Amino acid sequence: MAEITVRVEVPPKLVPVFAGEAMYRGAWGGRGSAKTRSFAKMAAVWGVKFAAANEPGVIVCGREFMNSLEESSLAEVKAAILSEPWLAEKYDVGEKYVRTKDRKIDFAFIGLRHNLDSIKSKSRIRLLWVDEAEPVSETAWAKAIPTVREDGSEIWVT
Numbered sequence: 001m002a003e004i005t006v007r008v009e010v011p012p013k014l015v016p017v018f019a020g021e022a023m024y025r026g027a028w029g030g031r032g033s034a035k036t037r038s039f040a041k042m043a044a045v046w047g048v049k050f051a052a053a054n055e056p057g058v059i060v061c062g063r064e065f066m067n068s069l070e071e072s073s074l075a076e077v078k079a080a081i082l083s084e085p086w087l088a089e090k091y092d093v094g095e096k097y098v099r100t101k102d103r104k105i106d107f108a109f110i111g112l113r114h115n116l117d118s119i120k121s122k123s124r125i126r127l128l129w130v131d132e133a134e135p136v137s138e139t140a141w142a143k144a145i146p147t148v149r150e151d152g153s154e155i156w157v158t
Contacts, residue, residue: 006086008041008042008045008084010034010038010041010042011034011038014027014034014035014038018042021152022154023153023154023155024154024155024156024157025154025155025156025157026133026156026157026158027039027158028158035131035158036073036076036131036158037076037079037080039129039131039156039158040061040073040076040077040079040080041080041081041083041084041087043059043061043077043080043107043127043129043156044077044080044081044084044087044091044098045087046059046126046127046154047059047091047100047105047107047126047127048087048090048100048105050104050105050126050127051090051100051102051104051105054104055104055126055150055152056104056105056124057104057105057106057123057124057125057126057150057153058105058106058107058108058123058124058125058126059105059106059107059108059125059126059127059129060107060108060109060110060125060127060128060129061073061074061077061107061108061109061110061129061131062109062110062111062112062128062129062130062131062144063111063112063130063131063132064111064112064113064132064133064135064136064137064140073109073129073131074096074098074107074109076131077098077107078093078098081093081098089101105126112130112136112137112140112144113137113140124150125147125148125149125150125153126150126152126153126154127148127153127154127155127156128144128147128148128153128154128155128156129155129156129157129158130144130155130156130157130158131158132158133157133158
């Protein structure tokens with residue numbers, strides 16, 4: 001299979017965040033700093049990368065408080081995918097789900113405060129992205145971090 005090169009636009013200040021190999025990546029800043037939008041887009045890019053490398057699994061998008069999908073990062077991930085035609089052709093985006101068309105990568109959206117044990121039941125976590133991470137408790141981190149254990153997996157914090 002031929003390798004494809006694509007250009008992904010993110011704010012210049014975030015380019016170094018996604019360069020090279022890392023277990024942890026993160027960014028902070030105030031409202032309007034494009035963190036959530038950029039990390040949602042890059043999560044979709046990573047999903048395509050994992051699928052292409054035949055590394056099936058789950059991209060978990062978490063927030064401290066999430067009582068419904070409307071309070072999750074689902075809308076941001078969908079918007080990010082639909083903003084890039086090459087991403088849109090790689091994903092199946094439904095009302096309540098996002099997955100690669102080859103079904104190798106699924107996105108899961110969880111709340112860390114009330115549904116923390118649900119992360120422990122997830123297998124093959126390739127990426128854990130915690131958005132709005134400032135209020136996340138030490139207990140939540142203590143349970144979440146050990147679940148991300150696949151080779152090449154990452155944890156992202158915004």
